[in-house]
Amino acid sequence: MALIPQVVDAVKVPVIAAGGIADGRGIAAALKLGAAAAQIGTAFLACEESNAAPLHRAKLFSADARRTTLTRAFTGRPGAQHSQRFHRCAARQGEAMLAPYPVQAWLTAQLKAAALAANRADVISLWSGQGAPLLKHRRAVELLRSLVAGTDEVMRT
Numbered sequence: 001m002a003l004i005p006q007v008v009d010a011v012k013v014p015v016i017a018a019g020g021i022a023d024g025r026g027i028a029a030a031l032k033l034g035a036a037a038a039q040i041g042t043a044f045l046a047c048e049e050s051n052a053a054p055l056h057r058a059k060l061f062s063a064d065a066r067r068t069t070l071t072r073a074f075t076g077r078p079g080a081q082h083s084q085r086f087h088r089c090a091a092r093q094g095e096a097m098l099a100p101y102p103v104q105a106w107l108t109a110q111l112k113a114a115a116l117a118a119n120r121a122d123v124i125s126l127w128s129g130q131g132a133p134l135l136k137h138r139r140a141v142e143l144l145r146s147l148v149a150g151t152d153e154v155m156r157t
Contacts, residue, residue: 001017001020001029001030001033004017004030004033004034004035005033005034008033008034008035009034014036014037015034015035015036016035016036016037016038016039017030017033017035017037017038017039018038018039018041019129019130020129020130020131021038021039021040021131022040022042022043022129022131022132022134022135023043023131023134023146023147023150024146024147024148024149024150024151024152024153024154025150025154026038026131026134027040027147027150027151028150028151028154028155029154031151031155032155040147041129042060042127042128042129042131042132042135043131043134043135043137043143043147044140044143045057045060045127045128046060046061046132046135046137046138047137047138047139047140047143048138048139048140049139049140050140053116055116055119055121055124056121056124056126056127057138059082059121059126059128060126060128060132060135061135061138064082064084065082065128065132065133065135066132066133067082068080068081068082068128068129068130068132069081069082069087071087071090071091071095072090072095072098072104073086073087073090073091073095073098073104073108073125074086074087074104074105074108074124074125075101075102075104075105075108075125076098076099076100076101076102076103076104076105077101077105079125079127080127080128080129080130081125081126081127081128082121082126082128084121084122084123084126085122085123086122086123086124108124108125111123111124112124112125
């Protein structure tokens with residue numbers, strides 16, 4: 001949120017706020033700070049309509065969602081996800097040892113299918129933003145209605 005007004009002041013194009021926004025309060029805050037729009041990621045990823053595996057969606061609503069970390073372990077590019085065993089092992093070995101993107105993504109994709117079949121959340125990527133603890137809705141239509149109503153409520157006050 002601290003970056004929004006700085007970016008708005010520095011550029012001449014509309015700013016779309018992203019990161020940690022999962023409810024109407026976050027959207028309203030971004031708009032009040034000067035953003036033209038807000039991008040919602042994790043909240044929609046958690047919905048049944050997303051392409052995320054059921055195991056992944058369940059983790060987004062679990063206590064594990066409170067612990068996210070930035071890692072290159074799964075794709076070779078930085079991404080926020082639930083802290084779990086595979087990432088911790090990669091960190092101990094040193095992320096410099098990881099293959100570059102897209103090679104690392106290809107390598108871990110080979111592991112993902114087997115891990116999902118075995119219901120193993122500890123060795124696959126479980127992308128998750130910092131807003132995951134705010135998640136309440138499992139259906140996209142409910143989420144969208146809540147985002148609109150929550151934003152409207154904050155913007156009116």
